[in-house]
Amino acid sequence: MIWKPELSGALAMAAALALVAGAGARFIPGSSAAGPLARILDSLAPWLLAGALMLALGATALGLCRLGPGLMAAALVALAGLGALHLRQSLPALPGQTPDLRILFFNACIENELPAETIVRAALGPDPDIIIFAEAEAIAAALPLLQARYDFVSPCQPGACQIVLAARSRPRRFWTMSLNPAWPDRYAVAEIETAGGKRVFLAGLQLLKPWMSGLADTELERLTAQLGWLPGPAVAIGDFNAAPWSRTLSLIHRDTGMATARLPRATWPVAAGRFGVPIDQVLVGGGARLVRLSPFGEDLGSNHRGLLAEITLP
Secondary structure, three states, rough: OOOOHHHHHHHHHHHHHHHHHHHHHHHHOOOOOOOHOOOOOOOHHHHHHHHHHHHHHHHHHHHOHHHHHHHHHHHHHHHHHHHHHHHHOEEEEEEEOOOOOOEEEOOOOOOOOHHHHHHHHHHHHOOOOOEEEEEEHHHHHHHHHHHHHHOOOOOOEEEEOEEEEEEEEOEEEEEEEEEOOOOOOOOEEEEOOOOOOOEEEEEEEOOOOOHHHHHHHHHHHHHHHHHOOOOOEEEEEEEEEOOOHHHHHHHHHHHHHHEEEEOOOOOOOOHHHHHHOOOEEEEEEOOEEEEEEEOOOOOOOOOOOEEEEEEOOO
């Protein structure tokens, strides 16, 4: 029994650290010295807070009858606050609605060892209206398969193929932009008109890793400016490298009003399956709403799972 005070103290200290990291990381600006670490931790907040709760429970069981329950209560309050935040900046799906548009997004991963044809044929399987590939160099060799099925496939230059968008009908407008100077053309926008005559702006994107604090902050400012400019119904889908409850997505919601999925799908790392972190997102605004959101492509050689989003438009 001699080891009980030491162990209970260690558990309480670990619980306090996990609590501070899980509850406080999202308040730290990316430009600060702790910003890069905070951008990683805030996407892991639910796991950190759940860990703090379990550690505090262990400390309580070993005899810390005041500090242990106090830490447990703090972890529960922080989890409730995180849940309330997510409710404010997300929208539930509308499974009773008929979708106007089916969009598949997949980060193909530049280091993917699967044949490009295998990846593209799998993406064609669900027969989406639009397919968006990030790190599209991995599928560049199979562009003819996309071109045979879709009327529009965005240009893809060998060695500089970041975002590829394939649409069943030619967009009214299409353009790409560079949100940061290090990896250009990772933001693409198409103005889509559906078969029923409805219009929507669709943005496909891939953001920098969150620990690249200087570049990532500038990139986020440019992204929110661009998304905020999109008029009417709008959808943004892509690899945000951040969870829905992170500071990154909170700032996007604050500045654009676009909302994440109420029940996000875990996408990274692919080996974690449904227990991974949802860092690939679908954002909707201007009356566009999610009908269904499904994971895709966990066996296609990428470190991300993709997303198949069904969207209804006003």
